[in-house]
Amino acid sequence: MPNSNSKVVLAPPPAEEQSGGEVKSSARKMIRVALISITLVCVWLTVRFPFQAESGLEYLLNGPNSVNPQTLHLRGEFVESNLGSTDDAGGGVTVRMIAEQYLFVPQCVVVPAGVPIRFRITSADVVHKLTISGTEDQIKAVPGYVVETRLQFPRAGVYEMPCHEFCGPGHYTMRSRLIAVPPEAFRNLSREARRDCALQ
Amino acid sequence: MLYSRGLRRIGSAVLTVAIVVMISGSALLLGSDAAEPPVRIPSNVAWTATTIAKASSGNPLRGLIIARRCDRCHGREGFSSSPAVPNLAAMDRLVVWKQLDDFRSGKRSSPVMQPIANSLSEQDTADVAAYYWMMPIAPDPMDDRAFPQPLPDPKHEAVAVRLITAGDGSRGLPPCQACHGPIGLVTGAPSLTTQNAPYLLEQIEAFASGRRANDINLRMRSIATQLTEEERQALSESYGAGLAPSAGPPAR
Numbered sequence: 001m002p003n004s005n006s007k008v009v010l011a012p013p014p015a016e017e018q019s020g021g022e023v024k025s026s027a028r029k030m031i032r033v034a035l036i037s038i039t040l041v042c043v044w045l046t047v048r049f050p051f052q053a054e055s056g057l058e059y060l061l062n063g064p065n066s067v068n069p070q071t072l073h074l075r076g077e078f079v080e081s082n083l084g085s086t087d088d089a090g091g092g093v094t095v096r097m098i099a100e101q102y103l104f105v106p107q108c109v110v111v112p113a114g115v116p117i118r119f120r121i122t123s124a125d126v127v128h129k130l131t132i133s134g135t136e137d138q139i140k141a142v143p144g145y146v147v148e149t150r151l152q153f154p155r156a157g158v159y160e161m162p163c164h165e166f167c168g169p170g171h172y173t174m175r176s177r178l179i180a181v182p183p184e185a186f187r188n189l190s191r192e193a194r195r196d197c198a199l200q
Numbered sequence: 201m202l203y204s205r206g207l208r209r210i211g212s213a214v215l216t217v218a219i220v221v222m223i224s225g226s227a228l229l230l231g232s233d234a235a236e237p238p239v240r241i242p243s244n245v246a247w248t249a250t251t252i253a254k255a256s257s258g259n260p261l262r263g264l265i266i267a268r269r270c271d272r273c274h275g276r277e278g279f280s281s282s283p284a285v286p287n288l289a290a291m292d293r294l295v296v297w298k299q300l301d302d303f304r305s306g307k308r309s310s311p312v313m314q315p316i317a318n319s320l321s322e323q324d325t326a327d328v329a330a331y332y333w334m335m336p337i338a339p340d341p342m343d344d345r346a347f348p349q350p351l352p353d354p355k356h357e358a359v360a361v362r363l364i365t366a367g368d369g370s371r372g373l374p375p376c377q378a379c380h381g382p383i384g385l386v387t388g389a390p391s392l393t394t395q396n397a398p399y400l401l402e403q404i405e406a407f408a409s410g411r412r413a414n415d416i417n418l419r420m421r422s423i424a425t426q427l428t429e430e431e432r433q434a435l436s437e438s439y440g441a442g443l444a445p446s447a448g449p450p451a452r
């Protein structure tokens with residue numbers, strides 16, 4: 001009779017009861033912990049939370065600097081409300097721009113002068129090259145990738161940023177403007193005014 | 201006893217590793233994409249291969265039947281009866297598809313078009329887009345399709361022609377024809393050459409003020425905000441009068 005058999009196994013002699021129960025309950029605890037952590041890892045791998053650009057799996061597969069050029073406006077760091085100058089958690093300033101046929105957006109960005117700026121750019125279509133008047137800087141914008149550079153503008157002033165890579169019939173007018181202002185003046189600007197100075 | 205402690209240790213090690221992975225993973229994601237709320241999304245449409253295939257899969261015969269609901273305003277063959285209502289004849293099917301999707305999702309607001317778009321399924325949308333895409337725009341003296349356009353102010357012509365064909369490099373304004381045809385065509389940009397002038401003016405003003413903000417990656421808003429009042433007037437007049445370089449239906 002299998003029933004009576006299992007009953008015998010389940011009722012061990014009293015002397016061993018304590019330690020045997022402990023092994024069993026901690027094994028159960030361990031299994032529970034393992035299941036919870038596996039679930040959490042699976043959730044991280046597969047779910048794309050609203051604040052994330054990509055799920056954990058996409059992140060591991062693509063690396064941190066890869067983006068889908070067709071969906072920049074839907075999710076991730078290049079959504080339109082996050083373009084232009086933004087304050088980092090660390091106190092620095094990050095500028096994000098999209099290069100597309102035949103504009104750099106935002107068309108006008110404000111940065112503090114004399115401070116290192118983190119500059120992140122990507123392309124929504126073909127390869128563009130952002131150049132900055134009065135400097136040697138050339139930043140290639142490639143669809144599918146985020147190119148990150150550190151820039152510093154020693155003097156306050158207006159810098160023109162034309163495209164230097166033929167990208168189609170609208171190429172010759174493709175340019176954006178960067179205004180470097182003293183850091184105090186920058187701090188006093190509203191979020192909107194920093195994001196796109198062409199809007200006011 | 202030893203055995204159970206070992207198990208516990210393994211258990212807590214697994215948990216620690218999992219927590220570290222989670223925290224560092226989300227910190228990395230957060231750090232690289234600290235998008236400030238509220239995130240603004242201009243349009244739910246993205247021109248991925250799947251979307252383009254879906255928007256191009258319409259059946260014009262089904263569209264012909266659905267389009268009877270639109271006759272009242274957009275005309276039997278896509279030429280509207282009022283200058284404030286856009287002509288749809290020969291409009292790129294991707295444009296019709298995107299605009300209807302934007303009306304449906306509320307990304308483009310219009311008290312008239314939003315309920316109509318809501319009554320169309322995704323397939324209906326593709327079908328009606330395929331129908332209007334096939335409507336001819338060649339002038340036909342035997343019918344009254346074309347709405348009489350206001351004659352453009354001759355003073356405006358030079359301004360408009362320059363912006364349409366050359367743009368303005370000093371302001372970073374690309375020529376309209378690089379995106380709207382016939383020189384170049386950006387996906388989702390309609391041909392403007394057979395559109396009604398008052399409608400065009402209204403849309404340029406709407407992009408400039410942000411009332412219409414459904415263009416992907418700020419393309420039209422960046423341009424419209426920089427155009428002066430006179431330029432907006434000039435551009436809509438000459439596109440509306442069909443004086444701009446003719447595009448014809450985009451080949452797609």
Ligand SMILES: [Cu+2]
Binds near residue numbers: 102129163
């Ligand atoms: Cu370019």
